[in-house]
Amino acid sequence: MAGSGVARSDVEPDGVLIERSVHGRPDAFVEVARRHEVALHGYLARRAGRHAADDLLAEVWLRAFAARGGYDTMYGDARPWLYGIARNVLREHWRTRSGEPAALDETTVDPWDGVNARLDSAGRAKAMMSAVRALPAAEREVLLLVAWEQLTPAEAATVLGVPQGTARSRLHRARATLRRVLGERDADEAGVST
Protein backbone atom coordinates (compact mmCIF):
# COMPACT_ATOMS: atom_id res chain seq x y z
CA MET A 1 0.00 0.00 0.00
CA ALA A 2 2.78 2.34 0.85
CA GLY A 3 4.96 4.15 -1.59
CA SER A 4 8.07 2.85 -3.12
CA GLY A 5 10.33 4.69 -0.75
CA VAL A 6 13.95 4.65 -1.74
CA ALA A 7 15.63 2.04 0.38
CA ARG A 8 18.68 0.93 -1.60
CA SER A 9 21.80 2.85 -0.85
CA ASP A 10 22.86 2.89 -4.50
CA VAL A 11 19.71 4.68 -5.56
CA GLU A 12 19.84 8.44 -5.60
CA PRO A 13 17.60 10.03 -2.98
CA ASP A 14 14.61 12.00 -4.16
CA GLY A 15 16.22 15.14 -2.82
CA VAL A 16 19.19 14.75 -5.15
CA LEU A 17 16.93 14.27 -8.16
CA ILE A 18 14.80 17.23 -7.24
CA GLU A 19 17.85 19.42 -6.79
CA ARG A 20 19.11 18.31 -10.18
CA SER A 21 15.75 19.09 -11.70
CA VAL A 22 16.03 22.62 -10.36
CA HIS A 23 19.53 23.13 -11.70
CA GLY A 24 19.33 22.53 -15.42
CA ARG A 25 17.86 19.04 -15.62
CA PRO A 26 14.10 19.40 -15.15
CA ASP A 27 13.59 15.95 -16.64
CA ALA A 28 15.19 14.44 -13.51
CA PHE A 29 11.88 15.08 -11.80
CA VAL A 30 10.22 12.34 -13.83
CA GLU A 31 12.11 9.70 -11.87
CA VAL A 32 10.65 11.09 -8.66
CA ALA A 33 7.20 10.78 -10.20
CA ARG A 34 7.90 7.21 -11.27
CA ARG A 35 8.99 6.21 -7.79
CA HIS A 36 5.91 7.51 -6.05
CA GLU A 37 3.13 7.46 -8.63
CA VAL A 38 1.47 4.30 -7.33
CA ALA A 39 1.61 5.52 -3.75
CA LEU A 40 0.25 8.93 -4.69
CA HIS A 41 -2.55 7.43 -6.73
CA GLY A 42 -3.42 5.21 -3.78
CA TYR A 43 -3.48 8.20 -1.46
CA LEU A 44 -5.86 10.00 -3.79
CA ALA A 45 -8.01 6.94 -4.48
CA ARG A 46 -8.51 6.11 -0.81
CA ARG A 47 -9.84 9.59 -0.22
CA ALA A 48 -11.61 10.63 -3.41
CA GLY A 49 -12.25 7.41 -5.27
CA ARG A 50 -10.36 5.77 -8.05
CA HIS A 51 -11.77 7.73 -10.94
CA ALA A 52 -11.08 11.07 -9.32
CA ALA A 53 -7.58 9.87 -8.49
CA ASP A 54 -6.99 9.14 -12.16
CA ASP A 55 -7.68 12.78 -12.93
CA LEU A 56 -5.98 14.36 -9.93
CA LEU A 57 -2.62 12.61 -10.17
CA ALA A 58 -1.44 14.79 -13.05
CA GLU A 59 -2.39 17.89 -11.12
CA VAL A 60 -0.19 16.73 -8.24
CA TRP A 61 2.77 16.32 -10.59
CA LEU A 62 2.25 19.74 -12.13
CA ARG A 63 2.13 21.44 -8.78
CA ALA A 64 5.03 19.50 -7.38
CA PHE A 65 7.11 20.32 -10.43
CA ALA A 66 6.23 23.99 -10.16
CA ALA A 67 7.02 24.04 -6.43
CA ARG A 68 10.19 21.94 -6.53
CA GLY A 69 12.44 24.96 -6.05
CA GLY A 70 11.22 25.18 -2.48
CA TYR A 71 11.92 21.55 -1.64
CA ASP A 72 14.33 21.08 1.24
CA THR A 73 16.80 18.63 -0.25
CA MET A 74 17.96 17.47 3.18
CA TYR A 75 14.86 15.28 3.03
CA GLY A 76 15.79 12.26 0.96
CA ASP A 77 12.28 10.88 0.68
CA ALA A 78 9.87 13.20 -1.10
CA ARG A 79 6.73 11.34 -0.10
CA PRO A 80 5.69 13.61 2.80
CA TRP A 81 6.12 16.66 0.58
CA LEU A 82 4.18 15.03 -2.25
CA TYR A 83 1.38 13.93 0.07
CA GLY A 84 1.16 17.51 1.32
CA ILE A 85 0.65 18.71 -2.22
CA ALA A 86 -1.83 15.93 -2.94
CA ARG A 87 -3.73 16.93 0.19
CA ASN A 88 -4.14 20.46 -1.15
CA VAL A 89 -5.22 19.15 -4.54
CA LEU A 90 -7.84 17.01 -2.82
CA ARG A 91 -9.16 19.89 -0.79
CA GLU A 92 -9.63 22.00 -3.88
CA HIS A 93 -11.28 19.05 -5.56
CA TRP A 94 -13.79 18.75 -2.74
CA ARG A 95 -14.28 22.50 -2.60
CA THR A 96 -15.11 22.74 -6.28
CA ARG A 97 -17.47 19.80 -5.97
CA SER A 98 -19.10 21.43 -2.94
CA GLY A 99 -19.20 18.13 -1.22
CA GLU A 100 -17.82 16.36 1.75
CA PRO A 101 -14.69 14.29 1.43
CA ALA A 102 -15.52 10.87 0.11
CA ALA A 103 -12.97 9.18 2.36
CA LEU A 104 -14.22 5.94 3.85
CA ASP A 105 -17.23 5.93 1.62
CA GLU A 106 -17.92 2.32 0.79
CA THR A 107 -18.30 3.17 -2.87
CA THR A 108 -14.81 4.59 -3.04
CA VAL A 109 -12.87 2.13 -0.93
CA ASP A 110 -12.51 -0.79 -3.19
CA PRO A 111 -12.46 -3.69 -3.63
CA TRP A 112 -14.94 -3.97 -0.82
CA ASP A 113 -15.69 -7.63 -1.43
CA GLY A 114 -12.04 -8.42 -1.28
CA VAL A 115 -11.72 -6.58 1.99
CA ASN A 116 -14.54 -8.54 3.52
CA ALA A 117 -13.00 -11.81 2.51
CA ARG A 118 -9.95 -10.98 4.57
CA LEU A 119 -11.86 -10.03 7.64
CA ASP A 120 -13.53 -12.14 10.26
CA SER A 121 -16.62 -10.05 10.04
CA ALA A 122 -17.97 -7.48 7.63
CA GLY A 123 -19.75 -5.93 10.57
CA ARG A 124 -16.49 -5.36 12.34
CA ALA A 125 -15.04 -3.61 9.30
CA LYS A 126 -18.08 -1.40 9.04
CA ALA A 127 -17.80 -0.59 12.72
CA MET A 128 -14.21 0.40 12.12
CA MET A 129 -15.20 2.63 9.23
CA SER A 130 -17.85 4.29 11.34
CA ALA A 131 -15.42 4.79 14.19
CA VAL A 132 -12.79 6.30 11.89
CA ARG A 133 -15.36 8.54 10.26
CA ALA A 134 -16.44 9.80 13.68
CA LEU A 135 -12.93 10.84 14.68
CA PRO A 136 -12.05 14.53 14.65
CA ALA A 137 -10.67 15.32 11.19
CA ALA A 138 -7.26 16.31 12.53
CA GLU A 139 -6.86 13.00 14.35
CA ARG A 140 -8.22 10.99 11.44
CA GLU A 141 -5.73 12.52 9.01
CA VAL A 142 -2.73 11.56 11.10
CA LEU A 143 -4.09 8.10 11.75
CA LEU A 144 -4.69 7.37 8.08
CA LEU A 145 -1.37 8.77 6.94
CA VAL A 146 0.31 6.32 9.29
CA ALA A 147 -2.00 3.34 8.71
CA TRP A 148 -2.66 3.71 5.01
CA GLU A 149 0.39 5.52 3.64
CA GLN A 150 2.73 3.93 6.18
CA LEU A 151 4.34 7.21 7.10
CA THR A 152 5.98 7.75 10.43
CA PRO A 153 4.28 10.21 12.79
CA ALA A 154 7.10 12.65 12.03
CA GLU A 155 6.46 12.35 8.29
CA ALA A 156 2.73 12.77 8.85
CA ALA A 157 3.52 15.95 10.75
CA THR A 158 5.38 17.22 7.70
CA VAL A 159 2.44 16.46 5.44
CA LEU A 160 0.10 18.35 7.71
CA GLY A 161 2.44 21.19 8.63
CA VAL A 162 2.13 20.61 12.37
CA PRO A 163 4.76 19.93 15.04
CA GLN A 164 5.76 16.31 15.47
CA GLY A 165 4.50 16.24 19.04
CA THR A 166 1.09 17.37 17.86
CA ALA A 167 0.95 14.59 15.28
CA ARG A 168 2.00 12.00 17.87
CA SER A 169 -0.61 13.09 20.38
CA ARG A 170 -3.34 13.10 17.74
CA LEU A 171 -2.33 9.63 16.67
CA HIS A 172 -2.36 8.40 20.24
CA ARG A 173 -5.83 9.82 20.84
CA ALA A 174 -7.17 8.37 17.60
CA ARG A 175 -5.87 4.89 18.35
CA ALA A 176 -7.21 5.01 21.89
CA THR A 177 -10.62 6.06 20.61
CA LEU A 178 -10.74 3.26 18.06
CA ARG A 179 -9.72 0.63 20.61
CA ARG A 180 -12.35 1.89 23.02
CA VAL A 181 -15.14 2.05 20.44
CA LEU A 182 -14.38 -1.36 18.98
CA GLY A 183 -13.94 -2.84 22.43
CA GLU A 184 -17.32 -1.52 23.50
CA ARG A 185 -18.90 -2.96 20.38
CA ASP A 186 -17.39 -6.36 21.09
CA ALA A 187 -18.57 -6.17 24.66
CA ASP A 188 -22.07 -5.29 23.50
CA GLU A 189 -22.16 -8.20 21.08
CA ALA A 190 -20.90 -10.58 23.73
CA GLY A 191 -23.66 -9.37 25.98
CA VAL A 192 -26.28 -9.98 23.33
CA SER A 193 -25.07 -13.42 22.46
CA THR A 194 -24.86 -14.73 26.01
Added chain:
Amino acid sequence: MSDKSAGFETGELLRAIGKVQMPEPRVLEDAREVLWSAIASEMLGIGPAGEQNDRTTRRRQTDRSPDERKMSTGGEDPDG
Protein backbone atom coordinates in the same frame (compact mmCIF):
# COMPACT_ATOMS: atom_id res chain seq x y z
CA MET B 1 -8.56 -8.94 24.61
CA SER B 2 -5.25 -7.38 25.63
CA ASP B 3 -4.33 -3.84 24.62
CA LYS B 4 -1.56 -5.24 22.45
CA SER B 5 -3.77 -7.62 20.52
CA ALA B 6 -6.51 -5.02 20.26
CA GLY B 7 -4.02 -2.57 18.84
CA PHE B 8 -2.76 -5.13 16.33
CA GLU B 9 -6.27 -5.95 15.21
CA THR B 10 -7.15 -2.28 14.92
CA GLY B 11 -4.17 -1.75 12.66
CA GLU B 12 -5.04 -4.76 10.52
CA LEU B 13 -8.61 -3.58 10.11
CA LEU B 14 -7.50 -0.09 9.22
CA ARG B 15 -5.13 -1.37 6.56
CA ALA B 16 -7.84 -3.64 5.18
CA ILE B 17 -10.36 -0.87 4.68
CA GLY B 18 -7.68 1.23 2.99
CA LYS B 19 -6.94 -1.31 0.29
CA VAL B 20 -7.35 0.01 -3.23
CA GLN B 21 -6.69 -1.50 -6.59
CA MET B 22 -3.51 -0.72 -8.43
CA PRO B 23 -3.99 2.01 -11.02
CA GLU B 24 -3.92 1.01 -14.63
CA PRO B 25 -0.56 1.67 -16.29
CA ARG B 26 -2.27 3.96 -18.77
CA VAL B 27 -3.37 6.25 -15.93
CA LEU B 28 0.16 6.61 -14.64
CA GLU B 29 1.53 7.16 -18.12
CA ASP B 30 -1.06 9.85 -18.85
CA ALA B 31 -0.15 11.70 -15.67
CA ARG B 32 3.53 11.49 -16.52
CA GLU B 33 2.77 12.78 -19.99
CA VAL B 34 1.27 15.92 -18.48
CA LEU B 35 4.40 16.31 -16.38
CA TRP B 36 6.56 15.92 -19.48
CA SER B 37 4.60 18.74 -21.11
CA ALA B 38 5.47 21.03 -18.24
CA ILE B 39 9.10 19.94 -18.40
CA ALA B 40 9.22 20.53 -22.13
CA SER B 41 7.75 23.99 -21.67
CA GLU B 42 10.45 24.85 -19.18
CA MET B 43 13.23 23.43 -21.32
CA LEU B 44 11.99 25.38 -24.31
CA GLY B 45 12.01 28.53 -22.28
CA ILE B 46 8.27 28.88 -22.23
CA GLY B 47 8.36 28.30 -18.50
CA PRO B 48 5.75 26.90 -16.20
CA ALA B 49 3.64 29.98 -16.83
CA GLY B 50 3.48 29.20 -20.54
CA GLU B 51 0.34 28.83 -22.48
CA GLN B 52 0.44 25.08 -22.78
CA ASN B 53 -0.83 24.55 -19.24
CA ASP B 54 -2.89 27.67 -18.96
CA ARG B 55 -5.67 26.20 -16.83
CA THR B 56 -3.35 24.80 -14.24
CA THR B 57 -0.99 27.71 -14.46
CA ARG B 58 -3.68 30.25 -13.76
CA ARG B 59 -4.57 28.36 -10.63
CA ARG B 60 -0.96 28.01 -9.60
CA GLN B 61 -0.45 31.72 -9.96
CA THR B 62 -3.49 32.73 -8.00
CA ASP B 63 -4.16 30.35 -5.21
CA ARG B 64 -1.37 27.91 -4.75
CA SER B 65 -1.08 27.12 -1.09
CA PRO B 66 2.02 28.44 0.65
CA ASP B 67 2.77 25.05 2.15
CA GLU B 68 3.34 23.65 -1.32
CA ARG B 69 6.35 25.90 -1.60
CA LYS B 70 8.21 24.61 1.37
CA MET B 71 8.92 21.29 2.85
CA SER B 72 8.66 21.42 6.56
CA THR B 73 7.83 24.79 7.94
CA GLY B 74 4.61 26.62 8.46
CA GLY B 75 1.52 25.98 10.49
CA GLU B 76 -1.71 24.29 9.78
CA ASP B 77 -3.92 25.55 7.07
CA PRO B 78 -6.52 27.79 8.68
CA ASP B 79 -9.38 26.10 6.91
CA GLY B 80 -8.09 22.63 7.50
